[in-house]
Amino acid sequence: MRRRTGSPRDRRHAALNALVLLAGGFAGAALLSVLHVPAGALIGSVLGSMAANKIAQAVVRRRARAATRLPSVSRALPAPVRVVGQVILGVLAGERLNTETLTTLLHSLLPVVLSVVLMLLLTMALARYLVVRRNVDPLTAVMSAAPGGISVLAITAQRQGAVMHVVLAIHLFRVLVVVLLVLPLVLQWLRAH
Amino acid sequence: MTVELLVLLASGAAGAVLGGLLRLPMWPITGALLGSAVANVLLATTVSMPAGLSFFAQVLVGTAVGASVLPGFVKQLRTLILPAVAVTAILVAAGLSAAVLMSAWGLVGPRESLLGMIPGGVGEMVAASAALGADSALVAGMHVIRLLITLWTLPLLVRWAMSWRRGPREAEQ
Incomplete structure (x- = not known):
């Protein structure tokens, strides 16, 4: 079993960071989807999470001026988030898989x-x-x-x-x-x- | 209907776990694809996937890509910008050319050929095809072929590249 590292405070920060990134991703996706941008959910979530990352970075930097210790966590998203997304996409693709698709792939x-x-x-x-x-x-x-x-x-x-x-x-x-x-x-x- | 949807999702998850154990390339997608396809055929389901599910999956994949851009990435890229541009431009141009040819010859539809041949990440391209209503199973299949060939030939390519560092006389022997 994988051991969890870091203090409870660091873990709290990691969870909060993940939520901030996901909120940014969902906000960006919703915005571009409402604007009817093709593949807006994908493109919007990339841009949204990048923006959220940048904003979170600026906030942490500002707080660091006042605090003596920075939380030692990375702002990377936990790997299971991507895996869950990919599994759902796999299920959606599998549901569409038919003999026509297989014949086209073979050709x-x-x-x-x-x-x-x-x-x-x-x-x-x-x-x-x-x-x-x-x-x-x-x-x-x-x-x-x-x-x-x-x-x-x-x-x-x-x-x-x-x-x-x-x-x-x-x-x-x-x-x-x-x-x-x-x-x-x-x-x-x-x-x- | 809801039960069928849950069965498909559970089969996909089981397929992904099995794919991970069998070390399939891109196991979350390929495993889930095979798992849900088997359930779909065996149960002859008539379920139509809720649109929100596709949106949700695209956001998770997209957020993961955006979150990979950690502080310092731009600084790091500045020193590598020329090689990065060269690699990207040449691989994308090759993928686009192949897609245009395959579509022109009528082998695959334009949406599927473009999304299936551009080397831009399997999850990202499958997500885009799900958003466009293209045949995402076909797109995933094309990317899996690319990944399998790349992984199988990689040791050979690395050995070939290693010979460049040896002197010409040694490489000849």
């Missing part, structure tokens, strides 16, 4: 595999650039440029000894650019066509 298997192979070749070209031009070590370079999910790659990268802050920063940047920039543009294009 597009070869093109998807070829595209991923092409992406991996590009990953190696990018990794080569990171090693030669940016002096990044080869392991970190491959892990940073690979087209995998943050959570899956982070575990592998950490186990093998990659420089984690580089890997995480580049992957997080990719996800943020896709959700906040590419996705709205794609949705706009889909609406027009």
